[in-house]
Amino acid sequence: MDDLDHRLIAALRVDGRASLSELAKKLGVSRGTVQNRLDRLVAADVILGFTVRLKDGAQSDRIRAIMMIEVAGKSTRKVVHALRGLPQIHALHSTNGAFDLIAEIEVENLVEFDRVLSSVRSIEGVARSETNLLLAPA
Template identity: 60%
Template sequence: MTVKPAEQPKYVYDPLDRELIALLRRDGRAPLSKLADILGVSRGTVQNRLDRLMESGALLGFTARVREDYDPDTVRAVMMIEVAGKSTTEVIRKLRGLPELQQLHTTNGAWDLVAEIRSSSLADFDRVLREVRMIDGILNSETSILLSSV
């Protein structure tokens, strides 16, 4: 008889969690004391919530956000990806290994995945496209370069 490991209970986010996540999206480097003041709770409460959000997987880390127009030479694109059969999990794992893929989304319709790509040059962009297309399980892709934000 095989014993299955106990599933971790699903974390339920309350309004305080949601507000904390929203604040961190705007400023991932905000000090705990500033977050506590904005939220109207103690610094310890913020720390405990951050710990739980990290443990639950809701927060993956903290990062600096850079303005979209900071580096005008950056190539940004959206790639639609069609995956063969039941290989989606393996394809996602391989795609996550590409640092130029900023976001990866599952979707419905003709395409299985949507990837947001950011590269430092057209040559790097071309390399990323080749690397993605070489992944076993990817049947087809269509990529659009983002020219400007309006």
């Protein structure tokens, strides 16, 4: 990826619905260049998809949490694969310190939240976890 690819991705992060013409104007390149770059980034799995970003509080009825996960031994890859299969996990990060992974969880209700916690804790290779509910934005 070069500077233009990075600027294109940054522009899409601001407005993922921007037209090719708008992106071309913003980046100072032709519409065809933007289309070719987008096609290449999607084909190379650099861009995995396009999504909607909501304003904080737009879904205030949703339950959100951060789960810190310690992985036993060298099973991180297997644990990550299993976690990515849970649709309630919206983001997954590796980290340093006492925990190996941090998962961002979002669910409809506490019953579903409890099921997700149980599912994660039953994944082979998960040694322990600690979960914190996200309350009001600060």
